[in-house]
Amino acid sequence: MTEVPARERLMDAAVEAFAERGFHATTTRDISTRAGMSPAALYVHHASKEQLLYEISSAGHLNTRHMLADAYASTADPVARLATMQFEFTKWHAVHSKRARVVQYEISALTPEHRREVAGHRRDIERIYQDAIREGADKGVFEIEDVPGTALALISMAIDLVRWYQPDGPRTPDSVAQLYADLALRAVGARTA
Amino acid sequence: MTEVPARERLMDAAVEAFAERGFHATTTRDISTRAGMSPAALYVHHASKEQLLYEISSAGHLNTRHMLADAYASTADPVARLATMQFEFTKWHAVHSKRARVVQYEISALTPEHRREVAGHRRDIERIYQDAIREGADKGVFEIEDVPGTALALISMAIDLVRWYQPDGPRTPDSVAQLYADLALRAVGARTA
DNA sequence: GTCTATACCTTGATAGAC
DNA sequence: GTCTATCAAGGTATAGAC
Numbered sequence: 001m002t003e004v005p006a007r008e009r010l011m012d013a014a015v016e017a018f019a020e021r022g023f024h025a026t027t028t029r030d031i032s033t034r035a036g037m038s039p040a041a042l043y044v045h046h047a048s049k050e051q052l053l054y055e056i057s058s059a060g061h062l063n064t065r066h067m068l069a070d071a072y073a074s075t076a077d078p079v080a081r082l083a084t085m086q087f088e089f090t091k092w093h094a095v096h097s098k099r100a101r102v103v104q105y106e107i108s109a110l111t112p113e114h115r116r117e118v119a120g121h122r123r124d125i126e127r128i129y130q131d132a133i134r135e136g137a138d139k140g141v142f143e144i145e146d147v148p149g150t151a152l153a154l155i156s157m158a159i160d161l162v163r164w165y166q167p168d169g170p171r172t173p174d175s176v177a178q179l180y181a182d183l184a185l186r187a188v189g190a191r192t193a
Numbered sequence: 194m195t196e197v198p199a200r201e202r203l204m205d206a207a208v209e210a211f212a213e214r215g216f217h218a219t220t221t222r223d224i225s226t227r228a229g230m231s232p233a234a235l236y237v238h239h240a241s242k243e244q245l246l247y248e249i250s251s252a253g254h255l256n257t258r259h260m261l262a263d264a265y266a267s268t269a270d271p272v273a274r275l276a277t278m279q280f281e282f283t284k285w286h287a288v289h290s291k292r293a294r295v296v297q298y299e300i301s302a303l304t305p306e307h308r309r310e311v312a313g314h315r316r317d318i319e320r321i322y323q324d325a326i327r328e329g330a331d332k333g334v335f336e337i338e339d340v341p342g343t344a345l346a347l348i349s350m351a352i353d354l355v356r357w358y359q360p361d362g363p364r365t366p367d368s369v370a371q372l373y374a375d376l377a378l379r380a381v382g383a384r385t386a
Numbered sequence: 387g388t389c390t391a392t393a394c395c396t397t398g399a400t401a402g403a404c
Numbered sequence: 405g406t407c408t409a410t411c412a413a414g415g416t417a418t419a420g421a422c
Contacts, residue, residue, distance in 0.1 A: 160353040188379075233419095
């Protein structure tokens with residue numbers, strides 16, 4: 001029985017607290033208490049409250065960007081590709097709904113430098129969606145007029161899920177992911193067999 | 194030349210500040226300074242910082258709920274109805290993107306009582322979307338398996354817009370609204386003439 | 387209704403013992 | 405690496421003069 005290191009316990013506690021109350025409403029006392037430590041112990045493992053947020057945010061963005069790149073590379077068929085992307089992206093937001101809430105909604109609490117870095121990851125994610133949609137349109141399997149706008153709409157569907165999703169509610173991550181993948185294909189006017 | 198009353202100036206200043214930094218990162222000094230007053234003057238016109246947020250949030254929710262009810266009642270044709278609803282709902286979020294950001298993302302900063310009240314308005318809004326989608330499905334003009342899930346997806350598209358929309362960017366409220374109305378009709382599998 | 391001044395509290399972060 | 409104790413700063417809200 002391996003114990004969870006204090007550093008990770010603090011990160012998990014921070015995710016919970018930031019997701020429930022938001023970064024600015026969360027105190028370092030709240031985080032350290034949730035992790036079963038004194039307020040001072042936090043600073044042995046993390047430089048500051050903002051640094052803790054940055055670690056969570058950065059990891060989350062890298063994670064989803066990587067996941068989408070994999071989904072993109074998994075096939076050359078535009079329909080299967082976009083379906084896989086939307087399925088995986090949606091599922092991630094449902095499975096990690098608390099973490100995702102922090103990743104998506106607390107960017108403004110980052111330092112300008114950290115915010116710029118994260119903004120770069122977001123542009124990468126948008127670009128992957130745009131590429132997937134554009135290729136489908138070029139091959140004539142999608143019917144699209146506004147590629148960047150449509151990309152934003154699909155991304156929005158998946159991300160906004162964290163505003164309402166309840167892990168103990170009736171919807172499983174797979175069921176929402178399947179629904180949103182279907183809706184995405186319809187939205188791009190995918191030719192069905 | 195009528196002057197804007199101090200009470201309204203403070204509300205406008207609060208919208209700006211809450212939208213830029215979030216409720217908890219905004220100070221009463223920030224709000225009152227933006228409105229051209231001392232910190233103490235705020236409390237002559239509003240009982241507290243939370244009350245100010247509640248007024249903004251309540252008005253925004255009533256506004257959008259009313260707008261959707263009007264759009265719903267404007268026609269009996271399911272296709273035109275849903276298109277109008279999505280157009281108006283999206284356009285509102287683009288035109289009032291700052292206000293909408295506060296309305297949609299700062300609910301957790303409300304008192305439990307105020308939060309409950311606002312949650313009721315949100316349920317009403319969801320229900321209007323569900324009714325519009327269900328009727329289209331019943332009449333055979335939409336092809337829908339999951340009515341509540343599809344409603345959430347369409348609402349999410351419009352709401353998440355406030356996370357990225359820039360008033361001085363290339364997209365006008367009307368252009369985004371038109372795009373999202375089109376995407377909504379496709380997503381529900383609307384029969385086109 | 388506006389101001390200046392301030393009470394009172396909580397915050398992020400540190401010091402120093404163990 | 406953990407704790408207790410604490411600091412300096414900044415927060416909401418109020419008091420009281422004008």
